[in-house]
Each structure stands twice: as C-alpha cells, then as structure tokens.
Amino acid sequence: MITLHGFPISNYYNKVKLALLEKSVPFTEEFVHPKNADAAVFAMSPLGKIPFIRTPQGALCESQAIMEYIEAAYPGAALVPAEPFAAAKMRELITFIDLHLELVARELYTRKRAGAGQKAAR
Ligand SMILES: N[C@@H](CCC(=O)N[C@@H](CS)C(=O)NCC(=O)O)C(=O)O
Numbered sequence: 001m002i003t004l005h006g007f008p009i010s011n012y013y014n015k016v017k018l019a020l021l022e023k024s025v026p027f028t029e030e031f032v033h034p035k036n037a038d039a040a041v042f043a044m045s046p047l048g049k050i051p052f053i054r055t056p057q058g059a060l061c062e063s064q065a066i067m068e069y070i071e072a073a074y075p076g077a078a079l080v081p082a083e084p085f086a087a088a089k090m091r092e093l094i095t096f097i098d099l100h101l102e103l104v105a106r107e108l109y110t111r112k113r114a115g116a117g118q119k120a121a122r
Pocket residue numbers: 010011012013034047048049050051061062063064
C-alpha cells in the first residue's frame with residue numbers, strides 16, 4: 001500500500017493524488033507540513049519537500065518521478081498517451097507548468113504576501 005505524504009494545498013501533492021485516484025491505486029494519506037520536517041521526513045525526502053510517497057520498496061519524492069512510478073507500476077487507465085509525440089507533448093506541458101508557471105506564480109504570491117504585511121505594519 002502506498003502512503004502519500006504532504007498537504008492538500010500543494011499543487012504538487014494534488015497532482016500525485018489525482019494520478020492515484022485516476023488509476024484506482026489504493027493509498028492512504030499522511031499530513032506532513034515541510035515547516036515541521038524532522039529527521040524521519042528528511043530520511044524519505046532529502047530536501048524536506050512534499051509530496052513524497054512510501055511504498056513497500058521504499059520512499060520516493062519529486063512529484064514527476066512519483067507520477068512516472070505510478071504509471072509504470074500500476075495497470076488501469078493509462079495517464080500517458082501511447083503515441084510518442086503525444087506523450088512528449090504531455091511532458092512538455094508538465095515541464096511548462098512545473099517550471100514556468102507554478103514557480104513563477106509562487107514567487108508572486110510570496111511578494112504579494114510580503115506587500116500585504118508591509119501595508120498592515122503601516
Ligand atoms: N520539485 C518538487 C517540488 C515540491 C515542492 O516545492 N513542494 C513544496 C510544497 S508545494 C515544499 O515542500 N516546499 C517546502 C520547501 O521547499 O522547503 C516536486 O515536484 O515534488
């Protein structure tokens with residue numbers, strides 16, 4: 001049985017959770033907030049990031065590596081197109097979202113929050 005660690009406000013966490021649900025993979029969830037990462041969390045996720053999963057073979061982190069593991073290890077609905085170009089386009093979109101949308105948007109949230117804090121302090 002897979003245990004998914006993290007928290008549901010994370011897009012990366014939800015990405016993995018959706019794959020597990022779409023493929024009907026049995027799993028449980030365990031709440032982990034990276035701010036509270038301890039030695040046990042770092043042993044499973046060396047950068048202390050979520051999501052990570054525990055499997056009977058060991059722990060695995062990085063959402064895209066987890067997605068590829070789930071797709072390869074479990075039958076059922078295929079999440080990756082069989083046709084090579086279509087599969088590459090899917091990976092292109094994932095990379096675009098992960099690197100050029102999610103990380104940039106996150107930076108904007110951080111700046112917005114910092115700005116809100118400055119206004120409150122005035
Ligand atoms: N490349 C990682 C990114 C995961 C990530 O950034 N997770 C955030 C929560 S959404 C986190 O754990 N942040 C805490 C930190 O960076 O210390 C993945 O795809 O799993």
